[in-house]
Amino acid sequence: MSSATPSAPEASAGLFSRTKAIPAVGPILVLLAFCLVFAITNPRFLAPHNQSIILQQTIVVGTLAIGQTLVILTAGIDLAVGAICVLGTIVAGKLVLLGYDPLLSMLFAVFLCTLSGFVAGALVSRLDLPPFIVTLGTLGILTAALRLISKGGAFPVQDDFLGLTGNTFRVGSFVLTYGVIAMLLLYAIVWYLLNETRWGRHLYAIGNNPEAARLVGIPVRLHLLQVYALAGLIYGLTAWLALGRIPNADPNALQTANLDSITAVVIGGTSLFGGRGGLVGTLIGALIVGVLRNGLTLAGIDPLWQDLVTGILVIVAVAFDQLSRRRR
Amino acid sequence: MSALTATPEIDGAPRIVLEARNIVKSYGHVVALDGVDFDLRAGEILAVVGDNGAGKSTLIKTLTGAVVPDSGEILLDGQPVHFKGPLDARHRGIETVYQDLAVAPALDIPSNLFLGRELLAPGILGSVFRRLDKRRMREEAEKAMADLKFRLPSIASRVENLSGGQRQGVAVARAAVFARKLAIMDEPTAALGVRETGQVLELIRAIRDRGLPVVLISHNMPNVFELADRIFIMRLGRRAAVVSPKTHTMADVVAIMTGAVKVEAG
Numbered sequence: 001m002s003s004a005t006p007s008a009p010e011a012s013a014g015l016f017s018r019t020k021a022i023p024a025v026g027p028i029l030v031l032l033a034f035c036l037v038f039a040i041t042n043p044r045f046l047a048p049h050n051q052s053i054i055l056q057q058t059i060v061v062g063t064l065a066i067g068q069t070l071v072i073l074t075a076g077i078d079l080a081v082g083a084i085c086v087l088g089t090i091v092a093g094k095l096v097l098l099g100y101d102p103l104l105s106m107l108f109a110v111f112l113c114t115l116s117g118f119v120a121g122a123l124v125s126r127l128d129l130p131p132f133i134v135t136l137g138t139l140g141i142l143t144a145a146l147r148l149i150s151k152g153g154a155f156p157v158q159d160d161f162l163g164l165t166g167n168t169f170r171v172g173s174f175v176l177t178y179g180v181i182a183m184l185l186l187y188a189i190v191w192y193l194l195n196e197t198r199w200g201r202h203l204y205a206i207g208n209n210p211e212a213a214r215l216v217g218i219p220v221r222l223h224l225l226q227v228y229a230l231a232g233l234i235y236g237l238t239a240w241l242a243l244g245r246i247p248n249a250d251p252n253a254l255q256t257a258n259l260d261s262i263t264a265v266v267i268g269g270t271s272l273f274g275g276r277g278g279l280v281g282t283l284i285g286a287l288i289v290g291v292l293r294n295g296l297t298l299a300g301i302d303p304l305w306q307d308l309v310t311g312i313l314v315i316v317a318v319a320f321d322q323l324s325r326r327r328r
Numbered sequence: 329m330s331a332l333t334a335t336p337e338i339d340g341a342p343r344i345v346l347e348a349r350n351i352v353k354s355y356g357h358v359v360a361l362d363g364v365d366f367d368l369r370a371g372e373i374l375a376v377v378g379d380n381g382a383g384k385s386t387l388i389k390t391l392t393g394a395v396v397p398d399s400g401e402i403l404l405d406g407q408p409v410h411f412k413g414p415l416d417a418r419h420r421g422i423e424t425v426y427q428d429l430a431v432a433p434a435l436d437i438p439s440n441l442f443l444g445r446e447l448l449a450p451g452i453l454g455s456v457f458r459r460l461d462k463r464r465m466r467e468e469a470e471k472a473m474a475d476l477k478f479r480l481p482s483i484a485s486r487v488e489n490l491s492g493g494q495r496q497g498v499a500v501a502r503a504a505v506f507a508r509k510l511a512i513m514d515e516p517t518a519a520l521g522v523r524e525t526g527q528v529l530e531l532i533r534a535i536r537d538r539g540l541p542v543v544l545i546s547h548n549m550p551n552v553f554e555l556a557d558r559i560f561i562m563r564l565g566r567r568a569a570v571v572s573p574k575t576h577t578m579a580d581v582v583a584i585m586t587g588a589v590k591v592e593a594g
Binding site for chain 1: 414415418424426428430431432433434435439443444445446448457458459460
């Protein structure tokens with residue numbers, strides 16, 4: 001009665017398929033294709049020095065994309081990724097300027113970022129407000145508030161602890177920063193949460209079919225709240241990594257973080273409709289965004305073209321997602 | 329039709345697993361349940377039928393804990409119980425299957441079977457690191473499906489790659505694995521085609537044959553007659569009759585449902 005149904009859709013979604021055996025094989029191919037194009041057009045692209053720079057340039061968006069992945073897996077979207085991260089850099093920077101202990105300042109900044117995520121999560125999970133609107137509102141509020149606090153201007157953050165993640169070490173001819181390691185560590189921890197624990201299993205179930213999740217006794221609202229708060233925590237930690245990259249607290253920074261993080265997640269194979277995808281794809285997706293921006297910079301193309309191409313990329317990726325969804 | 333003699337009780341009473349006495353539930357001025365008595369016996373499939381608005385779904389909701397009755401008593405294995413919610417009923421061994429395929433399509437079969445009740449790895453990996461025991465869940469899922477003789481392409485399949493009947497089969501198997509007292513099937517085949525319905529009915533029968541009593545709510549009279557040991561007929565918020573499919577025809581049941589024939593309800 002049942003043997004007649006072959007499981008066809010598994011491998012049919014083309015580049016963006018999520019086959020079980022090799023996750024993210026589609027994104028890896030896209031990454032390799034971009035690398036190939038840039039390597040051919042510019043020999044400097046493959047130089048260890050440039051590869052090190054790409055990794056370092058990926059840290060901020062790559063880490064923000066972890067939180068974005070969690071939110072998108074619940075069929076939500078987070079438009080406040082950059083704003084919450086900037087909140088972290090400005091609060092930590094300001095407190096240190098005022099003479100507070102750097103560690104406590106950073107912890108307080110991370111706490112505020114977590115709180116921002118928590119409030120957004122409470123609005124989404126308790127009042128059933130659309131994540132799109134809640135996080136868009138958060139973006140507007142935080143951006144305006146931070147400009148008011150910093151009186152519109154950026155200020156330098158010269159502190160050893162806040163800049164710690166920018167410290168470098170050499171691996172062969174590659175130069176890595178502590179920030180790269182911190183990013184990979186965060187990926188590993190959240191990957192474990194998503195793939196090896198009940199918490200992760202329930203997150204997928206909620207993104208997949210919230211009604212089914214509720215019926216089997218999963219506390220859906222509480223879980224959503226936890227997801228947004230954890231995402232806020234991750235954005236707060238990203239603020240520390242961002243200060244290591246550029247020792248400057250700028251209320252106008254990370255304007256493209258929404259576009260870049262969503263692109264990284266979606267091109268990494270996570271579905272905007274929730275419940276499908278994962279972090280391995282997101283890491284590859286973040287590298288694709290990093291490679292793209294770096295390659296276009298090396299080619300001497302106006303930075304505005306980078307945004308344009310990233311915009312095209314995210315739409316193409318979502319189109320693939322939608323098409324593979326129709327086949328299901 | 330006047331010669332119809334429905335017997336609310338059938339002889340040789342086996343153990344009663346779930347019993348409801350004089351259940352009343354009103355919503356404002358609307359009386360949904362007007363003193364219903366209900367009993368489910370060990371090892372049987374009891375079909376619950378009734379016209380729209382007869383109180384079927386309210387009755388089922390009181391039995392699954394989704395609705396708290398205004399008055400009346402519910403006894404599980406002879407012990408009075410007061411369900412505070414669906415989770416409470418589940419903890420006491422009552423599992424419910426819904427018509428709208430309550431599965432997570434992108435997850436595989438073991439994940440769906442154990443959804444909300446995942447097994448953790450033994451030792452420190454499970455207790456501290458909260459690690460799932462994926463292998464054991466897979467093995468137990470395989471065993472459960474084999475016990476129920478429910479054939480699936482592969483236990484590692486994502487549920488979205490299964491047919492509708494197989495998907496509902498996963499939901500029914502979940503109830504079978506975890507129900508210690510009884511399983512309630514609320515229109516389990518309403519969303520399915522004829523052939524797929526057959527698969528699910530076969531599965532429900534297999535569950536009954538393993539000793540788990542089943543309450544089956546269905547609009548589909550042929551299915552009810554194919555499967556049920558007894559048929560519980562509701563009308564106007566009350567028990568109109570309980571009949572056996574061996575002694576009554578579909579026409580008889582429909583007549584009782586619609587009030588064309590009145591039966592002394594015991």
